Amino acid sequence: MRIGIVCYPTYGGSGVLATELGKALADKGHMVHFITYQQPVRLNAFHANIYYHEVQVPTYPLFDFPPYESALSSTMVDVIMNHQLDLLHVHYAIPHASTAYLAKQIVGKQGRVVPFITTLHGTDITLVGKDKTYAPVVTFSINESDAITAVSNNLREETYKYFQIEKDIEVIYNFVDIERFKRRSLPHFRQAVAPNGEKVLLHVSNFRKVKRVPDVIKIFQQVRAQLPSKLLLVGDGPDRPTIECMCRDLGICDDVRFVGKQEQLEDIMSISDLFVLPSEYESFGLAALEAMASEVPVLSSDAGGLPEVNIQGVTGFLSPVGDVDGMARHAIDLLSNEALLATVRKGALEQAQRFHINNIVPQYEALYERVRERA
Numbered sequence: 001m002r003i004g005i006v007c008y009p010t011y012g013g014s015g016v017l018a019t020e021l022g023k024a025l026a027d028k029g030h031m032v033h034f035i036t037y038q039q040p041v042r043l044n045a046f047h048a049n050i051y052y053h054e055v056q057v058p059t060y061p062l063f064d065f066p067p068y069e070s071a072l073s074s075t076m077v078d079v080i081m082n083h084q085l086d087l088l089h090v091h092y093a094i095p096h097a098s099t100a101y102l103a104k105q106i107v108g109k110q111g112r113v114v115p116f117i118t119t120l121h122g123t124d125i126t127l128v129g130k131d132k133t134y135a136p137v138v139t140f141s142i143n144e145s146d147a148i149t150a151v152s153n154n155l156r157e158e159t160y161k162y163f164q165i166e167k168d169i170e171v172i173y174n175f176v177d178i179e180r181f182k183r184r185s186l187p188h189f190r191q192a193v194a195p196n197g198e199k200v201l202l203h204v205s206n207f208r209k210v211k212r213v214p215d216v217i218k219i220f221q222q223v224r225a226q227l228p229s230k231l232l233l234v235g236d237g238p239d240r241p242t243i244e245c246m247c248r249d250l251g252i253c254d255d256v257r258f259v260g261k262q263e264q265l266e267d268i269m270s271i272s273d274l275f276v277l278p279s280e281y282e283s284f285g286l287a288a289l290e291a292m293a294s295e296v297p298v299l300s301s302d303a304g305g306l307p308e309v310n311i312q313g314v315t316g317f318l319s320p321v322g323d324v325d326g327m328a329r330h331a332i333d334l335l336s337n338e339a340l341l342a343t344v345r346k347g348a349l350e351q352a353q354r355f356h357i358n359n360i361v362p363q364y365e366a367l368y369e370r371v372r373e374r375a
């Protein structure tokens with residue numbers, strides 16, 4: 001098939017998932033055309049079946065807000081017509097679903113039928129999408145999609161709760177490349193991060209409010225008081241200055257490393273003992289799944305779709321949002337009990353296998369076939 005993938009090219013989960021999906025589809029022989037405003041972070045090597053089309057947004061003094069959506073729709077039209085796309089798969093509803101709808105109408109006038117699939121990822125529904133400024137367009141464009149998928153049952157339910165959706169939303173879980181995230185022994189790296197055999201806690205996010213990064217610091221402070229430990233913070237975002245201040249105020253800067261937007265996440269996960277994700281909401285928690293594939297247990301909140309991924313006592317531990325003391329207690333119990341740690345690490349890997357890329361990508365391919373037949 002000739003598939004157009006539209007996503008955010010950034011470090012966030014939806015862009016990562018879309019890029020990994022495109023790469024997997026290309027490996028299976030499909031021709032994949034990425035349409036984004038920047039090269040996606042994980043699209044970092046040549047592949048004969050992958051094409052990249054950058055959306056150019058010309059500016060003009062009249063525009064306080066350059067019309068990105070128009071530029072994106074026009075690029076979609078151009079790629080559909082010139083590369084004979086069979087379908088578009090857009091990730092994150094805003095604004096990708098409405099721009100795909102417009103592109104579909106335009107090519108329809110030229111006699112081409114190109115269905116589009118919208119995959120809902122999380123904040124496009126639970127945070128931004130339900131804001132009344134966007135809600136009418138989001139509702140309309142989701143309903144106009146030829147198929148809709150959500151990355152967890154929780155996100156599916158949230159979508160029906162907040163929007164008048166008239167169509168079926170299929171759940172296709174996020175996936176992980178188990179081979180890529182297979183835990184490896186990296187003694188020199190581990191030694192550099194934790195020279196005295198400290199436990200290594202890890203958090204990966206975009207440092208937005210929804211991630212509750214201050215809770216990560218509070219949990220770490222309690223763990224560190226009981227067990228020699230280090231904290232690695234991967235990613236960047238608006239809460240970082242607050243977090244840095246917190247670390248200084250608590251006098252724990254020597255044990256906390258901000259490592260920025262790292263691409264070699266699998267190496268960092270390979271030297272970690274516990275992944276911490278105390279989010280206010282998480283439709284799925286892709287980074288937690290990647291950690292589990294690296295045999296890293298997950299300490300998370302029980303918000304949103306996290307209980308579908310992280311299983312209490314099996315793959316890690318869950319606590320109510322904001323229960324920092326409970327999370328710290330779980331972390332200390334786990335990290336101070338080698339036998340329990342070994343069992344939970346095994347449980348994490350087994351659970352990650354359920355989300356194996358080889359199980360999930362065929363679900364998208366089957367959906368593409370059904371949508372094409374119906375078009």
Ligand code: GMT
Binds near residue numbers: 013123
């Ligand atoms: O985590 C973020 O806020 C980024 C966001 C995105 O769209 O890039 O992530 C969402 O999509 C991911 C991939 O499906 C999910 O794993 C994340 O749980 C989800 N984030 C939220 O729901 C907050």
